[in-house]
Structures are given as C-alpha cells and as structure tokens.
Amino acid sequence: MSPDREADVTAGGFRPVPDVLAHLAGRWHVERTVRDLASGDEGRFEGTTEFSPLEGGGLLHFESGSFVWQGVPRPAERTLRFLPGSRPGTADVRFADGRPFHDLDLGTGRHVTDHPCSADLYRGEFTVRDADRWRTVWRVRGPAKDLVLVTDYVRAGGS
Template structure:
C-alpha cells in the first residue's frame, strides 16, 4: 500500500529540526486556529539530569505563533522523548510526567492520554524520510477538539 513509512528507530528519525503547521478545530463551537513554527529534537543535556535518570533521549522544543479567533500569540512547549525498547520512545512532559508511548516501526502508531476527565487519542503517521503527521482527537467534558499537525524536515 505504501501509505506508511516504517521507522526502525524513532529517536534517530526525529532528531533534527522540523517545520510545523497545526490546525486546531473546536468541534463544539466551530472555532478554528492555526499554529506555525518549528520543532527541534536535540540531545538532552546530561548535566541537567540526576544520575539515576535515563540518558540518550531527545528534548522536543516547539516554538512559533498560534492564531486563535484572529489573535496571534507566541506559543511553545517542551517534551522529552526517552529511548524505549526496540527503537520505540517514551514521551514525557517537560516535568517528567508520562504522556504516551511512540512506536513508529510500522510507520503508524496510535496513542492515548487521559487528562483529567478528557481523553486524548493520537495517530502518528510517517509519510517518508522527511515528513510525518499527527492527528489528536480530544474528547471530554472540557474539550471537543481535533488537532492536525504536519512536520517537514528542515535542511
């Protein structure tokens, strides 16, 4: 079929700088927004880590502009991608709390994350060596969203 591009090592694939475009739709209100910016996946600085923590992970730093209802604001987030078994990754929030697992060995991965009463369900798809995408569906009493993100490798 060729729709998915298998990745034997998620961290090796993700390392580097990516252009990011994300659309955000609030299905309850019909409001829409867009984020544009970059994501850098770079080696974590080991001197910042405690000796007992795992090393060899990537720091994911996303920064850019989020436009919501005509108002543009700077936006950024940091995640940690730690090595998992067999080329997978363990994705954590910046403070170390678990977010989701990531297995791109088939080129596609489904993940879930409960956030209070809301449930985040993500689909990760690798398109080729330089392009991948995510689609997050968020449902619950506080949220009814679809977030679609495209990533294109820079340089």
C-alpha cells in the same frame, strides 16, 4: 518517489521507522490546525520543532512559533522529552516536568496511542509519509473539550 523509497513504504502508505529517536533528531517546520468541533472555531500554529540530544539519552523536543486563535496571534511554545522506550527503536514521551504523556512506536510507520487527562481522553495517531514528512492527529474528547489537532512536520532542508 524513488524506487528505494517505494520499497520502504507499507501497503497503507506509511514509511516504517525502525528507530524513532534517530528519525526525529534535528529541526522540523511545523504547521498545526486546531478545530473546536463544538464551537466551530479554528486556530493555527506555525513554527519549528527542534529535537536535540538529551544528556543520558533521548531527545529534548522544543517547539516554538505563533498560534492564532479567534484572529489573535500570540507566541506559543512547548517542551517534551522523548526518552528511549521499553523496546528498541521506540520512545517514551514525557512532559517537560517528567510526567508520562504517551508511548511512540513507528515500526510500521503508524502508531495510535491514548493519553487520559483528568476527565478528557486524548487519542493520538502518528503517521510517517517519508524520511522528511510525518503527521500527528490528536482527537480530544471530554466534558468541556471536543477538539481535533492536526500537525504536519517537514524536516528543515527536506522535501
């Protein structure tokens, strides 16, 4: 790691991001594992995520690739909207239809947030390792769900 990058990393090993939207803009390679802790099943997603500008501000997040579950590959995609948050440098993440998903503040390089969904609770942890790598870990618990989703993002053309 260069001295410049070392200076940007917190004691916890995370890289502070003063402006989430500026940091995420562009194309990322994505690898995700999905583990069902109740059944022991594991799936894997590989693809890309593109964060492109939205008219009026914010970013459109479009993810596409292949998801393999129980040995069966299938195409998968999702769309989210990352809008400017209530504080400078933060984001308000919304589903494609505009429903609220979660807040996102990477000012310290790490953020934990919750998303209640019916009887389930999604708890997300976002961490930034450097300018070109970040990770999300979602722990999903509910009457019918006991999942861990780990997603690694590497900037296209990055390290």
